[in-house]
Amino acid sequence: MKNQVRELRGEQGWSQADLAERLDVSRQTVNAIETGKYDPSLPLAFKIARLFGRPIEAIFEPDA
Amino acid sequence: MKNQVRELRGEQGWSQADLAERLDVSRQTVNAIETGKYDPSLPLAFKIARLFGRPIEAIFEPDA
DNA sequence: GAGCCATGTCAAGCATGCTTGACAAAAGAC
């Protein structure tokens, strides 16, 4: 699963820690998602999508 | 998290086992999602959305 | 009634998502 989180975060000028706080998760979770270590849960994906004002499909793309 | 899986499955006339096979998961997983026991992973949510030809946001709705 | 299909649910186990705490290294500010 690819995602645009790092790019969207960069547009806002936020650090990983800034984004983590806005999403109410740990900084390590944000880092793991950006570096592709694992995919977010569906609820967290919704939070991310709402924060950046885009549909989930515009931020995440399944490998297949 | 609410979802429309049962309704969409009903429109297609599929049993939970039919849907499970198309999604490549167990019947118990489909049942658990429909009955709200837990949310699907993001990859599974994508599979469901593609199978029914709708965006994730049209099928799943976060509680908050 | 007997048999079949669909659904709900439980238990045990493995895989994934997320946590805190810690440390190292690169990048920027001064």
Add this chain to the structure above:
DNA sequence: GTCTTTTGTCAAGCATGCTTGACATGGCTC
């Protein structure tokens, strides 16, 4: 060049997602 911030990563532990196998119930057919 030193200080601070940012990012990457590891470990251990808990919560959630998904598995197989099993059993109970209700509806339908015969």
